[in-house]
Amino acid sequence: MEKPDFLLSGEAARLIPILPDGQRECRTTSIILAGMMAVPEFGRKLLATAGVRVGKTTSIECFTEIVLKNASKQTKDRPDGLIVLKTGKKVWRALIEAKAGTATLDKHQIETYVQLAKQSNIDAIITISNQFAALPTHHPVDIPKRGLSGIELFHWSWTYILTEATLLLTSSELKNPDHKYLLSEIIRYLRSDRSGVTRFDRMNAEWKDLISAIQNRAPLDKRSDLVTNSVASWFQEQRDISLLMSRKLGKRVSVKLSRTHTDSPEERLNSEIEQLVEKHQLKLDLDIPNAASPVEIIVDLLRRSVICSMRLEAPKDKKSPSARLNWLLRQLPQDANQNIHIRANWPGRTPPSQATLKDIRENSDCLIGSQANSDLRSFDVMLVVDMAADLARTTKFIEKIEKIIPAYYEQVGQHLRAWVAPPPKIRRDVSEDPVPAETYATEHSDEVSKLSAPAEETESHSTAENLSRSAALSPDDESLEIPDFLIRNTQTA
Known part of the structure; x- marks a missing residue:
């Protein structure tokens, strides 16, 4: 896996990273990114939420401990990872910024990464933390769109990643036994306390005061x-x-x-x-x-x-x-x-x-x-x-x-089951003939009269019709110019 030109340094993401305990978020990030490469179905599920299609010919390359060439030497902020997708000549890149445990995302840090991404021709930034968002396109940190400079911003919670992995493992989509084993091990790690993954377990510090204010009928300020x-x-x-x-x-x-x-x-x-x-x-x-x-x-x-x-x-x-x-x-x-x-x-x-x-x-x-x-x-x-x-x-x-x-x-x-209208049933009290006889007789009176007329009347009518046809074809009639082939056909007959 070749390191991109815009990286000063970086390591391929590992399923079993060798990192000290103090770098918990780097270890967890490495495991997730390596899992996205090792189990393509897992990578496809997660990246679909960023609006990226990962086809069968798409390669997923992930790096950790990265340093961008255009990053200032004075800054201590370094992204935790990088995802590179290659489909033919098309390349899509995303920086990863992760926080574990109770650590929260920093607005200034994200804004710094936005500038770095723009300078390095990187398409998106994906943040991962124990903070929750209704959709990956909704971010827990308020970053104005005008400040993104065309860089897309997405957010995954660790619990969201765990849930996606769990749903994939129990679905029929994952057929390769090696992929199932790898994904089950990733799930096992994410569920452990050592991963730094926590669920949302408490409301904000002001929650108690809010309930007290409402119970006392105190007015609430929308901007507070x-x-x-x-x-x-x-x-x-x-x-x-x-x-x-x-x-x-x-x-x-x-x-x-x-x-x-x-x-x-x-x-x-x-x-x-x-x-x-x-x-x-x-x-x-x-x-x-x-x-x-x-x-x-x-x-x-x-x-x-x-x-x-x-x-x-x-x-x-x-x-x-x-x-x-x-x-x-x-x-x-x-x-x-x-x-x-x-x-x-x-x-x-x-x-x-x-x-x-x-x-x-x-x-x-x-x-x-x-x-x-x-x-x-x-x-x-x-x-x-x-x-x-x-x-x-x-x-x-x-x-x-x-x-x-x-x-x-x-x-x-x-x-509970919603009511569904029952299908229509055959009505036993209705004739199988879809058109009543009297209606048919009215609409087709000529045919009915022919069928009901006496035999001699029908024969007479046929004779008269033949005579009129012969008259029309007669060569003695100078008022009509009869084509030669009609005359020949008549004489032959």
């Missing part, structure tokens, strides 16, 4: 650290929950974002801040493959509660509200959590009705009531959990919510 840092922490927890659910289900679970929020992290941040300030709520929508609907999680900071819910449209092939309700009840297990609530949504201005699953099973009238003849539109199946004092505790809040959401999906979500 109290609000912005709490929303930023919630964003990290959202991502951690999606990765946790991905590993539990063996399928990729993602944070469901609108197109506006996907394209603009700033818009997403402002929207969530407004939600917190005005409604005292934090929200999360999880998109789970093949689930009946997204799972909506609302953390109500004023009421100190967490609400998980899924919405199902009522079946349209059932007429009465009670029949539609029974369709839903048959899907829910008998031993479901006692805190499960069902909300029925009615048309127009009729307010929704709500009752616990336990009460509804005993008497469905507590939900339907006087709406027995109304058009029940949809159901919200909800789990409501009182967080009490644990809401204000930075670590307890995380621990509890990461138990509530998987438990809700296990007890409710995985059992």
Whole structure:
């Protein structure tokens, strides 16, 4: 593997790097980069999030302990790695900056690497840390786009890399036994304490003060650290929950974002801040493959509660509200959590009705009531959990919510099926003839009259038709100029 010209020094990434314990992030970075080379499917999965296609003819070359030729001798900042992709004559390069443990990414350092990348004709910078981002294109450090100078910026959390490796190992995509072994060893290392990989396990330092301010009905300033840092922490927890659910289900679970929020992290941040300030709520929508609907999680900071819910449209092939309700009840297990609530949504201005699953099973009238003849539109199946004092505790809040959401999906979500309209059936009361006889007779009266006319009338009509044809072809008629071949044909006949 040839070292690029713009590197003063650099080593090929190793699966078993020989580095001192104090260089934990360099060791972990080397293992990941070497894994991307050794297991092409792994490299392909990760690099796809940077919008880079790694084909069968693409080579992945990775280096660590790099020093760029154009780097200032005075600076102590050195990137932790380099990825070089080669597809024919096309080359794509990315610098890697990694942090392990509790270390966080530094804005000034990233901006320095942006300038180095521009000078060395490098296309992108990929940062790796225990900080979380909803998407690899969303960065935990606020770097204005105008300051990137055309250099692309991406972020992977260590937990994200672990999750991608786990999903790949359990999929049918990885067939080579040697690749499976190598990837399983990488996963084993990432799960160990020595790797420096940690999950998001506590909210921000201002979290307790935020809960206290809301409980005391104090006004919240949208621009304060109290609000912005709490929303930023919630964003990290959202991502951690999606990765946790991905590993539990063996399928990729993602944070469901609108197109506006996907394209603009700033818009997403402002929207969530407004939600917190005005409604005292934090929200999360999880998109789970093949689930009946997204799972909506609302953390109500004023009421100190967490609400998980899924919405199902009522079946349209059932007429009465009670029949539609029974369709839903048959899907829910008998031993479901006692805190499960069902909300029925009615048309127009009729307010929704709500009752616990336990009460509804005993008497469905507590939900339907006087709406027995109304058009029940949809159901919200909800789990409501009182967080009490644990809401204000930075670590307890995380621990509890990461138990509530998987438990809700296990007890409710995985059992629900969205209604699908049944296929049409053959109608027994309709004639097999697609066109009624009277309609056919009207549209084809000439043919019908011919078929029904007496034999002698039909014969007479045929004779007259032959005579008129002969007259038309007669050579004695000077008004028509008959072609020679027609005359010959007539005489022959």
